[in-house]
Amino acid sequence: MESKFHYLGLIFSAFVMLAFGYGIYESLSYAYLAKIFPLYISLVLCVLAIINLIQEIKTFRRGPKTESTGAADLDSEWGDFAMSEVLRRFSVFIVVIIVLYALVWLIGYPLSITLFIIILYRYVTRTKWHWAIVAGLAGLGFLALVSKLLYMDWPEGVVKLPWPLG
Amino acid sequence: MEVVLQSLAVVLQPAHLLMLICGVVMGLSIGILPGLGGIVGMTILLPVIYGMDPHSAFGLLIGMVAVIPTSDTFPSVMMGIPGSSASQATIMDGYPLAKKGEAARALGAAFTASLIGGLFGALVLTLIIPIARPIVLAFGSPELFMLALLGMSMVGVLSGNKPIKGMLAAGIGVMIGALGDAPAVPEYRYTFGIDYLMDGVPLVVVGLGLFAFPEIVDLLIKGRSISEVPTLGKGWLDGVKDTLRHKFIVLRCSVIGVVVGFLPGLGGSVVDWIAYGHIIQTSRDRENFGKGDIRGVIAPESANNAKEGGGLIPTFLFGIPGSGSMAVFLGGLLILGIQPGPSMVTEHIDLMYTAIWSLALANVFGAILSIALSKPITRLTIIPFSYLAPFMVLIITFACYQATRSWGDLIALLLMGILGWVMKQYGWPRPAALIGYVLSDNLETYLFISVQRYGFEWLTRTGVIVLAAIIIGSLVMGVFYQARKSFKTKASGEGNGK
Numbered sequence: 001m002e003s004k005f006h007y008l009g010l011i012f013s014a015f016v017m018l019a020f021g022y023g024i025y026e027s028l029s030y031a032y033l034a035k036i037f038p039l040y041i042s043l044v045l046c047v048l049a050i051i052n053l054i055q056e057i058k059t060f061r062r063g064p065k066t067e068s069t070g071a072a073d074l075d076s077e078w079g080d081f082a083m084s085e086v087l088r089r090f091s092v093f094i095v096v097i098i099v100l101y102a103l104v105w106l107i108g109y110p111l112s113i114t115l116f117i118i119i120l121y122r123y124v125t126r127t128k129w130h131w132a133i134v135a136g137l138a139g140l141g142f143l144a145l146v147s148k149l150l151y152m153d154w155p156e157g158v159v160k161l162p163w164p165l166g
Numbered sequence: 167m168e169v170v171l172q173s174l175a176v177v178l179q180p181a182h183l184l185m186l187i188c189g190v191v192m193g194l195s196i197g198i199l200p201g202l203g204g205i206v207g208m209t210i211l212l213p214v215i216y217g218m219d220p221h222s223a224f225g226l227l228i229g230m231v232a233v234i235p236t237s238d239t240f241p242s243v244m245m246g247i248p249g250s251s252a253s254q255a256t257i258m259d260g261y262p263l264a265k266k267g268e269a270a271r272a273l274g275a276a277f278t279a280s281l282i283g284g285l286f287g288a289l290v291l292t293l294i295i296p297i298a299r300p301i302v303l304a305f306g307s308p309e310l311f312m313l314a315l316l317g318m319s320m321v322g323v324l325s326g327n328k329p330i331k332g333m334l335a336a337g338i339g340v341m342i343g344a345l346g347d348a349p350a351v352p353e354y355r356y357t358f359g360i361d362y363l364m365d366g367v368p369l370v371v372v373g374l375g376l377f378a379f380p381e382i383v384d385l386l387i388k389g390r391s392i393s394e395v396p397t398l399g400k401g402w403l404d405g406v407k408d409t410l411r412h413k414f415i416v417l418r419c420s421v422i423g424v425v426v427g428f429l430p431g432l433g434g435s436v437v438d439w440i441a442y443g444h445i446i447q448t449s450r451d452r453e454n455f456g457k458g459d460i461r462g463v464i465a466p467e468s469a470n471n472a473k474e475g476g477g478l479i480p481t482f483l484f485g486i487p488g489s490g491s492m493a494v495f496l497g498g499l500l501i502l503g504i505q506p507g508p509s510m511v512t513e514h515i516d517l518m519y520t521a522i523w524s525l526a527l528a529n530v531f532g533a534i535l536s537i538a539l540s541k542p543i544t545r546l547t548i549i550p551f552s553y554l555a556p557f558m559v560l561i562i563t564f565a566c567y568q569a570t571r572s573w574g575d576l577i578a579l580l581l582m583g584i585l586g587w588v589m590k591q592y593g594w595p596r597p598a599a600l601i602g603y604v605l606s607d608n609l610e611t612y613l614f615i616s617v618q619r620y621g622f623e624w625l626t627r628t629g630v631i632v633l634a635a636i637i638i639g640s641l642v643m644g645v646f647y648q649a650r651k652s653f654k655t656k657a658s659g660e661g662n663g664k
Contacts, residue, residue, distance in 0.1 A: 004464040009592040015413045021342055026356060034348035034355060038341065045337035081387070089387040090587065095578060106575075113563070117556040125552045134523075139560050146564075150214060151175060153571050154564065 005083035007062060013056045017049035107155035114140045123137035141162060174520035176221050176618055177527060183577045185222045186524055190227020193541075196230070197237030197545055199554065203252065204231045204491030205600065206381070209373030213568030220502045221520050227498050228524040229643075231491050233532030235470040236280040240536075240543055243272045243463075252470040255438035259455065259462030266458055267399040273540060274405020275460050276467040277533045279416050283408070283468035284529030287474035287475020288426070288522050293338055294479055297519060299511045302483045306625035308653055310507060311486065311612035311635035312607050317486040319637050320429065321598045323644030328593070335594045337601035342367055343606025362574025367582070369497040370569045372603050374562045375582020377511045378489070378536060380590045382558050383583070385551040399545055408460045408555035415445060416468040423469035427476025427488055437473045438466035475525060482510045483610055493604040538590065 023042030027035040103112040112138040121132035144164040146152060157166055176182060189211075196207035207230050215223040243260035255278065261417050263272040273440050275351060305313070322333035346366030357363040367532070386472040419441040421644050426437040445465035446455050477488035478495075487493035501632035510518055538542070566579045589596050616624040624630060 005591075012588050012592055014595075016338065020337070020341070027573070027579075030348070031351050031353050033350040033614065034353040037354060037613060038344045041337065041340055041344070045341075045644060048330055048334055048337070051332060052328075055328075055330070060416060086387055090383055091187075093383050093386060093579070094584065100563075101576060101580070102425075105573075109567075113560050116559070120552070120556045125550070135556070137409075139557060142557075143560065143564065152213070152564070152568055155567060155573065155576070 005087070010053075011058050013049070013053045017046065020046035021047050055121055079092050104155050105159060106157050106166055107159050108161055109154035110143055111161060112157075113143065116166045168514055170199075170519050172494040173516050174523050176516070176520055177225070178524040182222055182225045182520075182524075182554070185225035186528060187625055188530060189226040190535060191232050193230035193233035194256070194532065194535060194543070195235040195529075196354065197234040198543055198549075199306075203238070203377075204234045204489075205373055205494055205597075206378040207231070207234060208494040208498065209368040210565045211371055212370045212373075213495070213565050215297065215501060216568075216589050218502070220504060220517055223498065224517065224520050225524050227495055228521055229528040229531075230286060232436050232471070232474055232525050232528035233536075233594065234491075235444075235467070235474070236277060236284075236529070236532040237274060237543070239276040239280070240540075242322045243269055243276065244544055250581070252438055252473070253466070255385070255442035256463055258442060259459050262456070262458035263463065264399075267397070268458070269458065269544075270398045270540075271290055271401030271408070272463050273398070273547055274402040274537070275408045275464050276405070277536050278406045278409035279419075279464045279468040280471040281529050281533040282416050283420045283423055283471035284474065284532075285526055286417070286468075287424055287472040288526040288529070289475075291478055292519075293476045293521050295511065295515070296462035297522070298479070302508045302511055305484070305629065307612045308620065308627050309629040311609065311616055312630050312637070313486055313608045314612060316633055316637050316640070317480070318602060318605060318609075319641055321601045323641060329641075329644045331593060332595050332598050335589065335596065335598040338594075339372075339602025339604075340606045342372060342599075343603040344610070349607060349611050354399055360574070362570070363579070365433075365570065367578050368569035368575070369494065369604070371566050371575055371578045373494050373497075374566055374580055374599060375579050376586035376589070376596045376600060378412055378558070378562045379579065379583030380587040380596075381545040382555055382562070383587055384590070386555050389550070389552060396542060406472055409464050412461055413462050419444065419450075419465045419469040420472040422473030424476035426469070428479050429471030429488060437469050441465040441469035447571040471529060475522075478521060478525070481522070482506055483508070485537060487601055487604060490600045493601045496604050503547055543593060563651060578614045590644060 020042045023038055024046060027039040027042060029035075052110075065112060100112060100116050103115065107110075108159070117139045117146055118132045118136035121127040121135045127135070147154065147164075177186070182358045192211070193207060196203070208227060210228055215226060218226075235252045235513040239256055239260065242253040243264050260276065263269065271531050292595065317337050319333070322336045323329040341356075343361050348355055349362060354364050412421045422441050422444060423437055426440060442462060442465055445461055447451055449455070449461065473489075477492045480486040480488050481496055482493045483506075485496065487496045496506055504510075504514055504517065504628060523616040563579065566575045574591060586596055588594075589599065620627075
């Protein structure tokens with residue numbers, strides 16, 4: 001694991017510690033019965049988070065090493081991928097999701113997700129246009145069917161479109 | 167006995183059977199997608215079960231969770247990629263068998279072992295109810311609080327490489343669960359003035375954010391695709407015969423599965439390795455393990471199906487989930503208006519037997535469908551994930567939005583997804599966080615009732631003292647075990663260095 005990537009792990013551990021610290025601070029303003037549980041939990045966890053952060057810093061100073069996720073989780077094994085590339089792809093995915101959300105806000109969920117499927121099929125999986133459109137329409141059809149059968153709702157956009165597009 | 171037969175009659179009703187088969191088919195589909203397991207599958211189903219009759223909902227949920235350990239064998243055997251965390255050990259011998267052209271034999275053995283393991287789990291669950299009933303009824307709020315604490319501590323210590331990270335991950339879950347209205351008084355906590363957080367973050371959002379989102383991202387980043395179509399070969403019947411010939415391996419590993427499923431924290435990701443390790447240790451001829459020994463397929467497959475029966479015991483009787491998927495199942499029970507715990511053996515005993523029959527039938531349907539549909543399913547495993555990813559995004563965003571039908575659901579999904587991905591990369595066990603989240607409300611409520619009813623005397627109750635001793639013992643042993651393991655690793659590293 002690259003040292004820069006390990007460094008981000010340290011930042012996350014520090015963030016967890018600060019979050020529990022905030023948990024203590026915020027709970028002090030609550031009524032007695034509301035604060036007991038979060039206060040004591042945060043106190044114990046904040047102490048553990050400090051110990052964890054110290055351990056992580058020690059490990060980091062000894063030299064970054066690979067840590068597996070452990071027994072209860074599938075490990076992220078990146079093989080030949082450089083961690084900088086993994087982070088870049090992760091950031092791209094997050095940006096794509098944010099763009100999707102912005103589109104949902106504008107034109108509503110069904111049309112946005114249809115366009116999302118078409119664009120991903122065309123430019124990520126390199127499918128031909130007509131197959132990409134078929135995939136998008138399949139997604140829209142699934143959405144319309146499930147929402148009708150199970151009385152489910154979807155986010156509407158600022159621009160109102162006729163069912164099932166908006 | 168009467169209630170057992172009544173529940174069977176309910177299970178055999180067409181509506182229930184239809185739900186069960188729907189659950190089984192969905193479970194088979196989720197299982198063959200690498201990385202996605204019971205937690206994601208069950209969470210997707212949660213919005214669907216709102217307002218549903220509990221018996222039908224049980225069919226759907228249990229139908230799904232029971233067969234994922236069956237269908238996740240396909241990618242493990244055919245591609246050498248675990249379909250879920252419970253089928254990692256199956257790769258060791260299943261994949262070499264497939265490469266030798268004996269995939270059908272490996273799958274035949276795996277499905278038969280899964281079927282027997284699953285039925286064994288259901289049988290144990292049936293037998294345990296009358297035995298556990300008097301013990302469960304003797305438990306009050308203080309003991310239930312301590313049990314929830316025991317579950318949390320075991321999850322924390324056992325579910326990761328470092329006990330401290332496991333406990334912190336469980337703590338993150340507890341604090342997420344504490345967001346919103348306090349159970350004891352009308353006060354909103356940690357809402358930052360955001361209306362959406364007043365009711366807390368819904369389970370669907372937490373489950374899909376912590377589990378589905380990171381898996382989709384990782385699979386997209388890896389861009390996995392298979393260049394050649396795997397062939398099944400011949401030998402289905404040989405596989406079945408192999409399993410029947412090694413019946414004592416199936417039995418022993420089913421017992422391991424039930425016990426591991428019962429213990430909070432271990433769950434699916436280790437049960438297969440424990441069974442695999444056990445079978446290597448107890449076999450005289452070990453030279454073929456890892457090269458395509460059929461016993462290496464039978465052992466983990468019988469254990470990972472049996473664990474579902476074991477996992478339902480603490481979930482139903484004490485409201486303590488044994489694994490991440492059981493945590494979601496617990497959330498499903500609450501959505502249906504059923505409070506797991508001692509009331510299950512008094513008020514909802516019929517539902518428990520419905521669950522058992524559903525579990526048994528789902529295992530039968532799962533095995534039959536897996537064999538019958540093996541050819542098309544095998545072809546499905548070669549679809550590159552980038553083709554499925556846009557549809558997975560559709561399913562998780564649409565399912566999430568059903569939680570409260572507000573934008574907050576989608577934004578919370580993204581934030582939880584980022585949190586889940588970071589946790590996954592840096593060794594923070596996410597199942598511990600999910601179980602912490604689900605137990606958060608119970609922990610606080612039981613503590614509140616205990617203090618209100620008994621004052622500080624609740625700490626002197628015999629059951630509480632016994633459970634406290636077990637908690638301290640498990641924490642000390644967990645920390646000691648990890649310290650010894652890291653000392654051994656260091657020592658062997660230095661030895662190799664010299």
